[in-house]
Amino acid sequence: MLIGVPKEIKNHEYRVGLTPASVRELSAHGHKIMIETGAGAGIGMDDAAYQRAGAEIMADAAGLFAAAEMIVKVKEPQPAECRMLRPGQILFTYLHLAPDPEQAKLLMDSGCIAIAYETVTDERGRLPLLAPMSEVAGRMAVQVGAVSLQKANGGFGVLLAGVPGVPPGRVAVLGGGVVGTNAARIALGMGADVTILDKSIGRLAQLDDLYGPHLKTAFATTEAIEEAVFHADLIIGAVLVPGASAPKLVTRAMLGQMRRGAVLVDVAIDQGGCFETSRPTTHDDPTYIVEGVVHYCVANMPGAVPRTSTFALAQATLPYALKLADHGWKAALRADPHLLAGLNVAEGRIMHPAVAAALGETLHDPGRMLAA
Incomplete structure (x- = not known):
């Protein structure tokens, strides 16, 4: 899979979606990683560190979004980023959609597959991708x-x-x-x-x-x-x-x-x-x-301590990113109900009950979509 990691653009957000170690691991599974130039500067990782791990450096976000099959970020996409998403493209990041109807609408309009870190669960009902932050x-x-x-x-x-x-x-x-x-x-x-x-x-x-x-x-x-x-x-x-x-x-x-x-x-x-x-x-x-x-x-409080935050987050998200990249989003979600709990928006529809209730939107059954 072709995976893209853009530079975060939220105010004073210095974290980055993948560390060089994560890039190396994904590359070892046969995936191609693209990193926007300067994306890792806030954690003390320059473009050369990502290149040594096997990543290709992209000059701008537009080219990266246009090419990538999956986007791995930290913070919710800003409006300009939402407008670069496309149907079928996987977005794996924090979303926090309940208080943000504008973002929810933009994600629905994009047709992308938006999987939120904050609603992925584990076998004990905990939130393993929210816990580090x-x-x-x-x-x-x-x-x-x-x-x-x-x-x-x-x-x-x-x-x-x-x-x-x-x-x-x-x-x-x-x-x-x-x-x-x-x-x-x-x-x-x-x-x-x-x-x-x-x-x-x-x-x-x-x-x-x-x-x-x-x-x-x-x-x-x-x-x-x-x-x-x-x-x-x-x-x-x-x-x-x-x-x-x-x-x-x-x-x-x-x-x-x-x-x-x-x-x-x-x-x-x-x-x-x-x-x-x-x-x-x-x-x-x-x-x-x-x-x-x-x-x-x-x-985005953890953005003030980006090095600590990024390394803590990346080690938690890597196993899930590998599942999505190795098997594709449909097979990965069918096989893992805890990852399925992270699905918030897909193909223009709201897929998470709490998000649908908070936004007053119709809840759609992801099971039907995955069975299709």
């Missing part, structure tokens, strides 16, 4: 939140670690999944007073076993969320409903009862955000203030 984002959330808490950045002026005689900052983490667990780990490591809230008693028990009395846990009722949020210096939104829009756990009305200078970090912003007042921001302009509360809502 969730780990990065969860750990970064505390880091960026701590900076945002500085007075010069609009924050309350609290040091999360505290000092002798002065209590540490309070951190509330909404969601005990991969993002929340990693956020709690870093916040605890900094010495903060951390509470994590989740709807699963089983998950809270696991976190209690993992961190013991150093971590406070609470079942996520409306009252418990309000109690945690109203007293926190830093609130991290870490909820996820695979493929669907994130629930709004913190309303605009709740902001009025939060302390001025508190910080919200919305890691769920790719799926629409879990704070009612959230809107996507960029690394160029990452925060804004509503009713005295600082909002950090960067939609």
